[in-house]
Amino acid sequence: MDYLSDERKKSDFDVEAMKVAWAGSIQEFQLSDRMAKLVANDPVFEKFTRPMLGRKELLKNTLRKSAHAWKLIIDLRLSEEEAKWLRLYVDEPAYTDLHWGMFIPAIEGQGTEEQKKKWLPLAKKMQIIGCYAQTELGHGSNVQGLETTATFDTRTDEFIMHSPTLTSSKWWPGGLGKLSTHAVVYARLIVGGQFHGVHGFIVQLRSLEDHSPLPGITVGDIGLKFGNGAYNTMDNGVLRFDHVRIPRNQMLMRVSQVTKEGKIMQSDVPRQLIYGTMVYVRQTIVADASKALSRAVCIATRYSAVRRQFGSRDGGPETQVIDYKTQQSRLFPLLASAYAFRFVSEWLKSLYLDVKQRLEANEFSTLPEAHACTAGLKSLTTTATADGIEECRKLCGGHGYLVSSGLPELFAVYIPACTYEGDNVVLMLQVARFLVKTVSELGHKKPVGTTAYMGRVASLMQKNSAVQTAEGWLNPGAVVEAFESRAARMAVRCAQELAKFGNPEEGFAELAVDLVEVAVSHCQLIVVTKFFEKLQQDIPGKGVKESLEVLCYVYALFLLHKHQGDFLATGYLTPKQASLANAQLRTLYSKVRPNAIALVDSFSYTDHYLGSILGRYDGNVYPKLYEAAWEDPLNDSDVIDGFHQYVQPILKQRLHSAKL
Numbered sequence: 032m033d034y035l036s037d038e039r040k041k042s043d044f045d046v047e048a049m050k051v052a053w054a055g056s057i058q059e060f061q062l063s064d065r066m067a068k069l070v071a072n073d074p075v076f077e078k079f080t081r082p083m084l085g086r087k088e089l090l091k092n093t094l095r096k097s098a099h100a101w102k103l104i105i106d107l108r109l110s111e112e113e114a115k116w117l118r119l120y121v122d123e124p125a126y127t128d129l130h131w132g133m134f135i136p137a138i139e140g141q142g143t144e145e146q147k148k149k150w151l152p153l154a155k156k157m158q159i160i161g162c163y164a165q166t167e168l169g170h171g172s173n174v175q176g177l178e179t180t181a182t183f184d185t186r187t188d189e190f191i192m193h194s195p196t197l198t199s200s201k202w203w204p205g206g207l208g209k210l211s212t213h214a215v216v217y218a219r220l221i222v223g224g225q226f227h228g229v230h231g232f233i234v235q236l237r238s239l240e241d242h243s244p245l246p247g248i249t250v251g252d253i254g255l256k257f258g259n260g261a262y263n264t265m266d267n268g269v270l271r272f273d274h275v276r277i278p279r280n281q282m283l284m285r286v287s288q289v290t291k292e293g294k295i296m297q298s299d300v301p302r303q304l305i306y307g308t309m310v311y312v313r314q315t316i317v318a319d320a321s322k323a324l325s326r327a328v329c330i331a332t333r334y335s336a337v338r339r340q341f342g343s344r345d346g347g348p349e350t351q352v353i354d355y356k357t358q359q360s361r362l363f364p365l366l367a368s369a370y371a372f373r374f375v376s377e378w379l380k381s382l383y384l385d386v387k388q389r390l391e392a393n394e395f396s397t398l399p400e401a402h403a404c405t406a407g408l409k410s411l412t413t414t415a416t417a418d419g420i421e422e423c424r425k426l427c428g429g430h431g432y433l434v435s436s437g438l439p440e441l442f443a444v445y446i447p448a449c450t451y452e453g454d455n456v457v458l459m460l461q462v463a464r465f466l467v468k469t470v471s472e473l474g475h476k477k478p479v480g481t482t483a484y485m486g487r488v489a490s491l492m493q494k495n496s497a498v499q500t501a502e503g504w505l506n507p508g509a510v511v512e513a514f515e516s517r518a519a520r521m522a523v524r525c526a527q528e529l530a531k532f533g534n535p536e537e538g539f540a541e542l543a544v545d546l547v548e549v550a551v552s553h554c555q556l557i558v559v560t561k562f563f564e565k566l567q568q569d570i571p572g573k574g575v576k577e578s579l580e581v582l583c584y585v586y587a588l589f590l591l592h593k594h595q596g597d598f599l600a601t602g603y604l605t606p607k608q609a610s611l612a613n614a615q616l617r618t619l620y621s622k623v624r625p626n627a628i629a630l631v632d633s634f635s636y637t638d639h640y641l642g643s644i645l646g647r648y649d650g651n652v653y654p655k656l657y658e659a660a661w662e663d664p665l666n667d668s669d670v671i672d673g674f675h676q677y678v679q680p681i682l683k684q685r686l687h688s689a690k691l
């Protein structure tokens with residue numbers, strides 16, 4: 032029985048067409064759908080018992096699933112793209128994520144042609160397993176502060192990898208703890224006693240025969256992390272080197288080369304390319320944010336339609352909690368954000384691919400913008416998603432706290448995204464630096480791309496909003512101009528404050544909080560703009576574009592309401608205009624309401640991937656929650672182990688004293 036069928040009948044758009052719009056194209060939809068079903072129908076990928084397992088059993092279980100996934104990839108001759116989707120739907124962090132997601136991209140981006148030819152075939156056939164070993168116990172954010180050394184020995188034509196201090200121990204790399212045979216290790220290059228910056232080195236860690244650590248290498252797992260199951264399926268590791276020698280040709284040499292004689296040769300490639308893998312991964316993290324948020328929203332939306340509280344005094348049905356305005360005002364902006372992040376990630380991927388092609392042709396002019404966009408959008412979307420998952424848990428009331436809701440594990444797995452690949456504050460400060468530089472160059476350099484609006488800064492500083500009615504906000508020009516004016520005015524104001532400091536670095540440190548707010552406002556502008564640009568494309572299907580338009584306005588006006596302090600303080604809006612935006616937002620929520628279930632169905636998630644009783648497609652929540660309770664190991668017997676030993680004596684003592 033489909034308990035949500037009445038809800039599904041209420042929608043006024045073509046759900047199948049929306050699935051394609053969400054996926055990006057019919058091909059993407061079919062590919063992803065095929066992989067989702069392949070995983071969902073395979074009992075090896077069962078995941079409901081995961082949070083109950085001890086660490087060793089948990090990790091072994093992950094290895095079993097990864098091996099099965101690899102077998103499927105080989106047997107079914109899946110393409111790299113199909114394999115990526117398959118791993119995503121297996122939905123279990125594993126060493127393979129770092130192998131495919133960072134080790135291989137690091138070699139692709141920073142290796143020479145010769146190095147790629149040697150290492151990539153081995154890695155792609157999984158004859159070696161690699162990880163990305165950058166962070167240390169003492170330094171993560173400050174990459175230039177890493178302490179591991181790679182000292183060139185001209186006599187033997189080798190680098191000596193060494194961990195000179197405790198704080199130089201590599202700490203955190205996923206896949207390092209127990210599984211990687213190799214790592215791209217980031218270390219201070221020392222040639223002729225001089226420091227020549229941090230570079231990547233391919234280092235073998237474990238024997239390919241018996242997997243034992245090679246001489247001079249100490250390696251292990253860093254221990255349990257937040258949550259049951261969750262990220263504990265990953266062997267984040269610690270690594271120390273004691274004068275380990277590697278051949279010279281294992282330094283990744285696309286940016287700088289060290290010759291046999293110990294000479295450093297710089298190519299025309301900027302040194303920032305050493306950070307290139309992080310740019311690539313940050314871009315993928317934005318797409319992952321839309322996945323994680325849409326999952327949480329799907330669970331909370333379906334459950335909000337099933338759950339009823341209050342409202343009936345005559346024995347009739349109570350009110351579905353999704354009909355409460357407060358529930359809508361918390362849930363629908365998250366639904367809109369999931370779509371907004373999906374479309375901005377689509378755009379970011381195309382920006383990244385363009386930059387990648389240019390880099391391959393040694394054209395580096397767009398790298399700073401790519402860095403600012405990937406860093407800023409990674410920070411913005413992961414912060415919103417982590418907060419959004421927790422909000423979805425609250426939206427599900429008490430049952431959201433049950434592991435079987437799927438939300439606790441999703442939250443525990445997701446939240447480190449705010450930290451890994453760059454702490455979100457540190458990344459926003461990078462965006463702020465880029466914006467301040469853009470403002471300072473306005474006199475002689477025309478800003479382009481996502482900062483083009485800064486070129487109109489004079490008019491954005493003067494013009495105020497012309498919106499007079501709530502309907503007046505349903506105008507892309509009015510909304511985008513509001514976000515542009517806010518971002519431009521905040522950036523200029525900050526630049527003026529910075530100019531008051533004699534030392535710019537001192538000013539930057541002092542004004543860091545304001546600078547982060549400037550960066551956030553710029554990134555929100557990007558997301559809003561890219562959503563409107565998406566709506567200008569041809570989006571087929573009855574009512575699909577109209578529904579997306581509603582979500583786009585919800586996203587923008589929700590942000591406007593949330594940050595109305597900024598919009599008012601910069602003088603672009605009057606309090607009346609801000610309250611008109613809020614009135615429009617209420618109307619928009621009423622438009623989302625009948626489509627809410629269809630909008631989450633459009634994510635096309637299988638019940639396996641959602642992993643949630645509250646978010647089941649058929650809405651059959653209560654019987655399944657009840658059944659699941661009896662599957663808990665505590666309910667294997669009526670009297671639990673330990674009762675007779677620890678509880679009964681207390682009870683007996685009470686009976687005894689009562690007799691007295």
Ligand SMILES: CCC/C=C/C(=O)SCCNC(=O)CCNC(=O)[C@H](O)C(C)(C)COP(=O)([O-])OP(=O)([O-])OC[C@H]1O[C@@H](n2cnc3c(N)ncnc32)[C@H](O)[C@@H]1OP(=O)([O-])[O-]
Nearest residue numbers: 165171172173174175303306309310398402451452453457
């Ligand atoms: C999925 C789960 C697995 C997780 C894995 C991990 O976590 S792996 C570990 C993840 N770890 C982290 O994410 C660590 C986070 N930390 C970092 O990325 C860096 O240490 C930093 C960016 C914070 C500072 O860098 P810095 O000390 O070099 O100092 P600086 O600020 O002065 O910058 C100098 C110049 O470089 C520019 N530029 C900077 N980055 C990039 C870039 N990617 N591209 C292009 N350009 C970039 C910057 O704009 C500036 O340009 P300008 O003004 O001269 O034209």
Ligand SMILES: Cc1cc2nc3c(=O)[nH]c(=O)nc-3n(C[C@H](O)[C@H](O)[C@H](O)COP(=O)(O)OP(=O)(O)OC[C@H]3O[C@@H](n4cnc5c(N)ncnc54)[C@H](O)[C@@H]3O)c2cc1C
Nearest residue numbers: 163164165166170171172203204205447450451452453456
């Ligand atoms: C689950 C997980 C997986 C990971 N996987 C890998 C991996 O595979 N490979 C790898 O190399 N690393 C990995 N990491 C490490 C990760 O990249 C770092 O933890 C991350 O870059 C943050 O650095 P940090 O830990 O040094 O934080 P810190 O920089 O110590 O942050 C602590 C606090 O200081 C603040 N702060 C720091 N610098 C500044 C500043 N300049 N201005 C203002 N505030 C500042 C931060 O905002 C934060 O609040 C992983 C981490 C996690 C949690």
